[in-house]
Amino acid sequence: GIQVEQSPPDLILQEGANSTLRCNFSDSVNNLQWFHQNPWGQLINLFYIPSGTKQNGRLSATTVATERYSLLYISSSQTTDSGVYFCAVSYNQGGKLIFGQGTELSVKP
Amino acid sequence: SAVISQKPSRDICQRGTSLTIQCQVDSQVTMMFWYRQQPGQSLTLIATANQGSEATYESGFVIDKFPISRPNLTFSTLTVSNMSPEDSSIYLCSQRNLRTDTQYFGPGTRLTVL
Numbered sequence: 001g002i003q004v005e006q007s008p009p010d011l012i013l014q015e016g017a018n019s020t021l022r023c024n025f026s027d028s029v030n031n032l033q034w035f036h037q038n039p040w041g042q043l044i045n046l047f048y049i050p051s052g053t054k055q056n057g058r059l060s061a062t063t064v065a066t067e068r069y070s071l072l073y074i075s076s077s078q079t080t081d082s083g084v085y086f087c088a089v090s091y092n093q094g095g096k097l098i099f100g101q102g103t104e105l106s107v108k109p
Numbered sequence: 110s111a112v113i114s115q116k117p118s119r120d121i122c123q124r125g126t127s128l129t130i131q132c133q134v135d136s137q138v139t140m141m142f143w144y145r146q147q148p149g150q151s152l153t154l155i156a157t158a159n160q161g162s163e164a165t166y167e168s169g170f171v172i173d174k175f176p177i178s179r180p181n182l183t184f185s186t187l188t189v190s191n192m193s194p195e196d197s198s199i200y201l202c203s204q205r206n207l208r209t210d211t212q213y214f215g216p217g218t219r220l221t222v223l
Contacts, residue, residue: 031210041146041199043214045110086151088212096142096167097203097212099152 002027004100006087012106013077021072021103023087031090032063033097034072038083046072046085077107111135113215115202121221122192129188130218132202137182140205143175146217147198155200158185192222 003026013019025032034046047054047061049070054061058077063070074081084104088097112135122128134141141158156164156177164177179185189196202215 031212033212035214041217041219043152043201043217045211045213048209048211088152096154096157097205098154101151 002029002089002091002098004087004089004098006085006100006103008103009101010104010106012108015077015079015107015109017077017107018073018075019077019105021074021085021087021105023070023072023089023100025068025070025087025089027068027091029065029068029089029091031095031097032070033088034061034070035086035088036081036083037086037102043086074105077105079107079109081105082107111204111206111213113202113204113213115215115218117218118216119219119221121223124193124222126192127188127190128192128220129186130200130202132185132187132215134183134202134204136204136206139182139207141179141185142203142205142212143177143185143187144201144203144214145198146201152201155187158187189220192220194222196220197222 005024007022032050036044049061049063051065058075060073084102086102088099114133143155144152155170156166158179176188199217201217205212
């Protein structure tokens with residue numbers, strides 16, 4: 001089955017710093033989503049981005065489908081950005097989402 | 110966006126007992142899924158909840174241990190049966206909007222088995 005690898009596994013930042021999280025996938029996908037799991041366990045949708053680039057405030061994401069990777073950019077990080085960031089993919093319409101192992105981000109004041 | 114509710118939000122149970130988790134979604138244009146997140150781990154799909162028929166289980170998960178119902182398009186239940194401490198996890202209900210192909214998650218049920 002399709003493999004999803006995220007890097008780095010964990011990251012510690014000072015407040016105000018920028019970061020880039022990476023998601024590699026082993027096969028063609030038609031669905032790619034980024035999620036943020038906050039310290040209370042809630043999974044929040046960040047982006048639906050099977051291809052192209054999107055921006056939402058301090059966050060942006062780019063997926064290069066032909067090269068099978070996606071990047072999540074966090075600029076001017078805040079302590080509320082702490083948590084685990086997951087990339088998830090599926091390779092058919094309505095198919096199950098397969099999750100990567102996540103990147104645990106800790107933003108220090 | 111989507112509105113998904115789950116209950117209970119958390120529970121502490123004794124080994125050998127069963128717990129049923131309920132999930133309500135706000136859209137009929139949807140697929141519903143159940144995931145498990147063991148402590149410190151990523152999310153693993155348990156099954157796809159099919160309306161009016163048996164759920165489709167992933168490898169490693171069986172109906173006897175995790176019976177699932179979906180009596181209508183917006184409601185599903187997951188039962189964790191004959192629990193052991195290894196079942197201590199967060200269980201998450203999820204819906205996929207079939208028009209946008211975007212998937213959303215409920216707040217989760219945090220289960221501890223003693």
